[in-house]
Amino acid sequence: MSYSLEEVIELITAVGVETFDIRTITVGISLLTCADEDVDRCAAKVYEKVMRTAANLVPTAKAIERKFGIPIVNKRISVSPIAQIAGACKGDTVVPIAAALDRAATELGVDFVGGFTANIQKGFTRGDQLLVNSIPDALSTTKRVCSSVNVGSSAAGINMDGVYRMAQIMKETAERTRDSDGLGCAKLVIFCNQPEDNPFMAGACHGVGEAEAILHVGISGPGVVRAALANAGALDFGELSELIKKTSFKITRVGELVGREASRMMGIPFGVIDLSLAPTPAEGDSIADILEAMGLERTGCHGTTAALALLNDAVKKGGVMACTYAGGLSGAFIPVTEDASMCRAVEEGVLTIQKLEAMTCVCSVGLDMVAIPGDTSVEVLAGIIADEMAIGMINHKTTAVRLIPVPGKKAGDIVDFGGLLGKGPIMDVVRQSPAGFVKRGGRIPAPIHSMKN
């Protein structure tokens, strides 16, 4: 088999110029064997199991990078929802488990570890209470631990007590990390329909239906899609979709190869590819740039939701043909501070939080990396979370909220989280209070179309 020079240069250009990379190899590890009534003993078991299972993750990723000439940006670990083992612990904190995860991640050279997680869509267990109460402490005293809490699902409805409690936790976490502009909240996601096999942070966890250990791959390539569109000239919608599908197919194939190779080298089964377009603050590595290459003057103008819908659908159609198992979040991400052109649209007043909410109806996640004023009330936060959860519940899709109420800052101020988390303007929110609604207590019932049996 031979290849043309053009085919070879296409990949070299994608990596070298269009910032194509494998965003993450994430090893999922079940920690259900680590439960113990003594939290320190539990933490020791967690540390040992993570160290043992993921020992070869970073060397494997580096070897694959060299072999194929494809950068693998992040090496990550996801673990069983810690609330599942927390319930066995006596005492009133599970922060030592977060500390053990953080230490293991640091020693393994892993970027993030996700799974400080609870599933409370129908109610709180003792383990859920312990975990949720420990989140502000855990996120302010660790660097690499990520937390996620699922408060709603299409089958169960939305636990509004959970929504309100998570609004309080978000506010408290921001306060506890005031010195770094509320950075703790960048490691906290609130979900509806949280996937059990998502390799992306901050929402990764190793769901209870997963195997003992498994390996997932998250791909990324907004720059490649943008370049393909920019070079294509005038296309109608069918041709536009076709071009995105072909590009998505090619980049997903590389992810499939990397996943198979990593699985073979580590002796851990290959789980899924997450067919995602994940932006970074780097020039050109932007979802907003793709939307603008499709013909929008600025992301956020009328037509943005339709353009994003077309993009998201075409990415999935192209990607699903390229891999054996697709999973995770699979779709375009729209994290505001992580996408330089998205930030520009906010600064120019074109992209508002209301438009972002509409966009989350047709893309893979939700209100992601949105910095808001630090004096936003718990009730308003709960209202924003509830709206986003309702979109997920009704539409049978994953939605999520990762908001950073930046202490001491107001709308229009700039906040800089550094690295992949990026920098951007603080977005305004509606100030009128939804307190009379969000504090009623109980659950919003599941929608009628959840009853499919």
Add this chain to the structure above:
Amino acid sequence: MNSEKRERVVITALGANKPGVLAGITKTIAESNVNVEDVTQKIMQDLFALMMVTDVAQANCSFDEFQSRMQKAADELKVKIFIQHEDVFKFMHRL
């Protein structure tokens, strides 16, 4: 079908065209006992683009060592070089 183990690697070199570039690259390949199976070369506006499909199965050094040797040769010739296992192109461009 050839039952011998093959390990195909695609070598791409890009840079300014000048005498000795092709010779310099192939010299290191030969010294590593790597077999060249296919060569494509183009000059595009004084830019030199070379792509070789090679078999490293009988190489006298490890893949890492081969990459280092080739990188050293490329640095001396002032060209950019990419040494990538064939599978990445097979997965991306072939069904």
